[in-house]
Amino acid sequence: MAAPMLRGRCLGRCWALACIDSGSRHGRGAATGFTSSRKRGQSFVAQQPLLTAQKSRKGEHKWAAVVGLEIHAQIASNSKLFSGSQVHFAAPPNSLVSFFDASLPGTLPVLNRRCVEAAVMTGLALNCHINKKSLFDRKHYFYADLPAGYQITQQRLPIAVNGSLAYSVCVGKKWRQVITKTVRIKQIQLEQDSGKSLHDELRSQTLIDLNRAGVGLLEVVLEPDMSCGEEAATAVRELQLILQALGTSQANMAEGQLRVDANISVHHPGEPLGVRTEVKNLNSARFLARAIDYEIQRQINELENGCEILNETRSFDYKLGCTVPMRDKEGKQDYRFMPEPNLPPLLLYDTASLPAGADPQQVINIDRIREQLPELPSETREKLIQQYGILPEHSFALLNEVGLLEFFQNVIKETRAEPKKVTSWVLNIFLGFLKQRNLAVNESPVTPSVLAELLNLLDRKVISSAAAKQVMDMKRGNPRAINKLIGLVRKVTHNRADPTVIKEILEKQLSS
Known part of the structure; x- marks a missing residue:
């Protein structure tokens, strides 16, 4: 069911x-x-x-959608994939560009060991087979922000293949039924990022920033095993959590550290797959879901009206909520892949195949990286459910907000309140407090010890639940709660205290 x-x-x-x-x-x-x-x-x-x-809009036929993803994750490294240039998101334009990044003649690539280790660790976490020998290729295309005219990637023999990603969706009454689905991973490959083009329509100019050129990427190719935007967005979110847990990518979509291309087609069940379209550069899980769902229905509408689906590249206009054409493909684009002549094959070893007397600093040991794998999000969620008896949907929510799980665990250590009550307060009251102030967890003025103390007072019945929530309202800066407190002070002082002074003192105390 x-x-x-x-x-x-x-x-x-x-x-x-x-x-x-x-x-x-x-x-x-x-x-x-x-x-x-x-x-x-x-x-x-x-x-x-x-x-x-x-059913279709006309109620005549059923349709099936097929969705595959190409995910580009920026590797968490201090330097670029083939040069020593630093990586920094907010650096001034063209301030982090080496001679190699600018493709000046005579410059050669030097492979970044950290990027290789990140690729191996990610592949192991995603149940991939790690190729002990992988190759680098040149992918040729011409664009202003790609000064070399080609991108170094791993098309023919990537570093990792044949993996899988399990992701869970909460459904059913009150979201308490968890469905676990699996999407196959075709390959994970190392590749360079391109620069950034900034189009100034007012001056009819295109500005080029090469700070991003040469930054190391992990391209994760997911097979077309998904059927809608929700599944795709959930899979991407799970991958994002895995990358963050591994430390191989910060995967901050707002900063372009995780970008998604979606390949979408529709067909009647039992018939061959339809013509696919590609929606490029989706940098939000919410927009990813909306773009895929819109594109599925657009294709269904086109086919029902007797039109053909074009094999084209589209982008998502988040303001209009629809996909718009970028360019058509009209047959397969020829990227003229060729072996990268300046990079030898990348050789990896396990403990059994490690050459005798090999310097550990000069080789990469797959088994040693396997031993360093941390606890993955799925394991953490299961542990939360088993250890604290919380609901599955609460385990997802605790992991979805950066820093929230650590905050929750610190509160648990310092309070005698039941874990379920702590969960309710953290997810409802505390997160609401952060949302109203537009704060991240690590920016919160309410520390775990403060919330734990409040819950302890509540547990000992020193204060009521309503009073505890009033404290959070005051911390939240709720005018009604503060005015009520001002009124109480005025009452105790027989209206002799100045309300302005009281308010200043309260706000100072609440902000500390």
Whole structure:
């Protein structure tokens, strides 16, 4: 029952987006009878209609969507893949460019050991086979932010192949049923990033920033095993958590450290796959889900109206909520792949094949990297459920916010309150406090010890639950809560205290 439920829900999202798009084009509002909900840390989920969503708009045929992903993750390294240039997101334009990055004649690539180790660790965490011999290739194309006219990558023999990524989706009543799905990983390869083009339409100019040129990337190619935007977004989010747990990538999508290209097609079940389109450079899990769902329904509408699907590259306009054409492919683009002549084969070893007398600093030992693998997010979630008895959806929420799990565990250490009560306070009251102030967990003025002390007072019945929430309201800067406290002080002092002075003292105390 769970798989059809998820499939229906995915198609329901596509149906809703089509109705909304159709309504907006005809001057109408969103389709009636459609409700939605979203929990913190989870993708948008359509709840109605589930049954009709499996049919086309005309109600004649069923459609199946196929989604594959190419994910580019920036490797967490202080220097670039083939040069000693530093990597820094906020550096002034063209301030971190070596002669090799600028492709000056006579410069040669020097492989960054840290990037190779990051690729091996990521491959092991994703159940990949690590190739002990991998090759580098040149991928030729011409663009202003690629000064060499080619990109060094690993097309023919990548560093890791044949892996898998398991991801979980919460469904059912109150999101308490967890469906685990698996997507196959075709390969993981090392490659250079390109520079950045900044288009100034006002002056009709294109500005080039080469700071990003040559930065090391992990390209993770996911097989087309997904069927909707929600599945794709959940898989990407799980990969993001894994990369962050490994320390191989910060995977900050807002800074372009994790970018996704989606390949999408639709067909009737039992028939050959349809013509695919590629939606490029999606840098948000939410936009990824929206772009895929829109593109699925767009293709269904085109086919039902007797049109053909073009093999083209599209981008997602997040303001309009739709995909727009970038360029058509008209056959397979010829990148003229050729072996990279300036880089020898990359050789890796395990303990059994390690050459006698080899210098550990000169070789990369796969087994040694395997021993350094940390606890993965799926293992952490299972441990939280078993150790603290919390609900599955709460285990997802604790991991989805950076730093929240550590905060939760520190509160648990310092309080006698039940873990379920701590979970409720952290996910509802504390996160609401952060959201209102637009703060990250590590920027919070409320420390784990402060929240633990509050919960201890609550547990000993020194204060009531309402009073505890009032304390958080005051910390949150809620005017009503502060005004109430000012009123109490005025009452105790028989209206002799100056309200302005009281407010200044309270705000100073609350901000400390």
